[in-house]
Amino acid sequence: MNFETVYIEEDTKEDKNTLDILGRIKFKNLIYCNSYSEVFNPKNQNFRIQKIKPDIILAKKKNNFIMNTPKNFTIGFTENYYFSHMLNCIYDCKYCFLQGMFNSANFVIFTNYNDFINEIIKKSSNKNKKLCFFSGYDCDSLALENITNFLKVFLKSFEKINNAYLEVRTKSTKIDVLKSIKPMKNVIIAYSLNPEIIVKGFEQKTPTLKKRINSINSLQKLGWQVGLRFDPLINYSKNKQIYKKFFELVFSKIQVEKIHSVTTGHFRMPNNFFNKLINIRPEDSLIFNKLKNDRLLECQTQRKECEEELIKFIDYKKLFAN
Numbered sequence: 001m002n003f004e005t006v007y008i009e010e011d012t013k014e015d016k017n018t019l020d021i022l023g024r025i026k027f028k029n030l031i032y033c034n035s036y037s038e039v040f041n042p043k044n045q046n047f048r049i050q051k052i053k054p055d056i057i058l059a060k061k062k063n064n065f066i067m068n069t070p071k072n073f074t075i076g077f078t079e080n081y082y083f084s085h086m087l088n089c090i091y092d093c094k095y096c097f098l099q100g101m102f103n104s105a106n107f108v109i110f111t112n113y114n115d116f117i118n119e120i121i122k123k124s125s126n127k128n129k130k131l132c133f134f135s136g137y138d139c140d141s142l143a144l145e146n147i148t149n150f151l152k153v154f155l156k157s158f159e160k161i162n163n164a165y166l167e168v169r170t171k172s173t174k175i176d177v178l179k180s181i182k183p184m185k186n187v188i189i190a191y192s193l194n195p196e197i198i199v200k201g202f203e204q205k206t207p208t209l210k211k212r213i214n215s216i217n218s219l220q221k222l223g224w225q226v227g228l229r230f231d232p233l234i235n236y237s238k239n240k241q242i243y244k245k246f247f248e249l250v251f252s253k254i255q256v257e258k259i260h261s262v263t264t265g266h267f268r269m270p271n272n273f274f275n276k277l278i279n280i281r282p283e284d285s286l287i288f289n290k291l292k293n294d295r296l297l298e299c300q301t302q303r304k305e306c307e308e309e310l311i312k313f314i315d316y317k318k319l320f321a322n
């Protein structure tokens with residue numbers, strides 16, 4: 001992958017993961033900085049222009065490695081946490097909340113992967129408790145693996161933490177890293193799926209539904225645990241027939257009995273993020289205004305309707321509404 005500029009925090013420049021990443025990419029300019037926030041946080045940046053050709057920022061995460069998930073966010077574990085080794089994403093989903101949250105579309109990679117592991121080990125010290133860690137909250141966990149090598153490094157250590165479970169949330173079909181590692185009991189590869197018409201309309205630059213289903217099949221054959229994430233459901237009530245056919249298709253193509261968990265999620269976005277989105281994507285303002293107005297109705301109605309449809313295919317104990 002080619003980048004115009006790579007920014008590196010001074011205290012990260014000698015780290016092994018940083019040097020390895022530099023060896024895997026091509027770039028024209030290398031600029032050192034004291035903190036990634038100097039480059040990433042200023043307000044006067046154009047997210048849409050940066051999204052066309054993002055720069056890359058290599059940094060060291062200093063604190064808040066592991067955060068509590070929102071209440072009730074679960075795939076069956078009582079203690080749930082999230083973390084992100086990266087900020088931003090190679091895909092360009094219209095509904096992506098990162099556009100509302102960040103001022104910059106540049107990729108930040110926190111290269112001190114072991115510090116995340118150390119925090120997870122600390123959190124998991126009570127061996128009687130099973131904890132779940134969600135990766136890919138502020139990025140796609142797998143999509144930039146060919147540059148970050150994150151999973152390759154991280155999973156080696158994570159495997160040893162017996163009472164910790166990891167969800168790797170993704171839309172990516174670049175599964176080479178998972179083909180190269182022995183499947184792990186405490187790791188769930190969770191695919192975000194939507195009907196192809198929604199993928200085309202809302203999930204720009206992402207792999208097609210067919211390609212994602214093919215990857216699920218390959219991973220199941222290899223022995224990886226796979227989860228399905230129908231998240232976000234877009235206008236479920238109005239697109240009920242589309243989703244009905246979509247569920248039939250997905251569950252007819254995979255090994256249902258081996259699925260770890262299925263979650264549904266409504267389109268959740270705070271108003272200030274929504275307004276920012278309408279501002280930076282004026283061409284889509286009609287769609288966004290409609291989604292914004294339908295949001296509350298969606299939350300109340302879709303959960304029950306969608307559950308009724310999904311329990312035709314999957315044990316309700318494996319089904320979670322997040």
Ligand code: SF4
Pocket residue numbers: 088089090091092093095096097098138139140171
């Ligand atoms: S895949 Fe996820 S993180 Fe990436 S653009 Fe889409 S919604 Fe955002």
